[in-house]
Amino acid sequence: MTDIKPPSGVLDRGMLLLSLFSMERKRLQLRELAELSGLDKATALRLLKVLVKWGFLEKNGDGAYSPGPANLRLSSIFKATSNFISRIEPPVARISARVEQTTSFFIRSGNERTCLARDHAYQDFRYFIDVGGSVSLDEGGAAAQLLFAYTEAETPAYAATKARGYYISRGERNKHFASIAFPLFESDGSFLGAVTITGMAVDLDNETLISFRDIAHAEMAMAGFEVIPDTGDE
Template sequence: MNPSTAIPEAPPPTEEASGVTAVTRALRLLEAFGTADAQLTLAELSRRTGMHKTTALRIARTLAADHYLVQKEDGSWRLGRAAGWLGACYQATFNAHDLVEPVLRDLTVQTAESASFYVREGNQRTCLARVDGPRTIRHHVRVGIGLPLDLGAPGRVILAFSGEAGEPYETIRQRGYHLSMGEREPEVSSVSAPVFGIQWRLLGSVCISGPTSRLSESRLLELAQTVIHAANQLSYALAGTHKPSTQAGMAATWHP
């Protein structure tokens, strides 16, 4: 090969690139802890992160120097006060609408119908956030309005994943969603799926709704997986964890 046309060798990793890798590894180590983990052994940290033990130990000691981790007398590790301070800052400045509304907007784009997020307040469900669909004829709901729990797909889903016994709640829990047609309002259809937080705590339900003339039973069934996917996205976002690998996600493995 002519030296003038030879492909140059890739340069060695720069100090900046290696620094970014170290930061990523440090974050993976912190993320290895769950809400049920009071402490983790070095072996478990290595297993959860996929790092060699010596690498995990080196990064853990670096994090401990700034109080993000603490090593206990038995050699295991726990989160430190600096990690707790970050969590407290996040909670103090957290705005659920910043996470909810983008998911609802995406759901509206995908389905061309209005999307809503409901939470339980006593014996009612309250519309916490809503994005209207693009079509002129649509179902109208005011943010903040209280509606019955036992009428309409969003309320039925909340009841089902709150542990309500009997039907249709057993079926709702098994399939992870519910659809309704004209149950609360004549000529209005909806399909809804549950939203969970940390440790499977039910937060509410996501739904799309619109006129039955557009949302027939077959159409609702077609859109059910789209709604489930949106509910899973919101669940993992509100819980502060990674997105699920399957659309069945959290509802399929819900535990009362």
């Protein structure tokens, strides 16, 4: 028996089922969805039928469920109408052009980090999380550690990351890559997420990565974002 207590609202339960899908869990059987959500199979099945009917899920030939085309339609609308996306994409592209490495922007969503913006000019043979993709924060990496530092209860390690203003990772998710991540804030000081610059570890020492951070700071500041939190102190 599961100890998970699902929400009581029908819409909440449907949203819970949708939230269970990730890049690591692209296809889920009814049994898995029931176990992960805490819903009984009969209730989960009723909700799944509605989500399939409206195109938010698809039922595959083997009985597994996966995200449906309605999500792609909403994703396109979100990208076209989001003021934040229109603000973050230009400086992300400019940073990549200046440092000639891949620049991304991640937010925290539950226990995952989700990519909201990424420059595509420097893909070559590298593996990256594309826009809209998510991976577990527990997999590590510069963005994950930075997001933990600003969204979890403070620890000495998180306090050190915040005081330093960046996090450098080498080989945490892939032994060939090195990344630097730094926080991004809205003009009112609210934390938005992590800007990350990633390249081949053999080409990037820490001094170079920190110089990239300085370039990125300048570009984000020109776009109206804050790169140092406003504490309200005079």
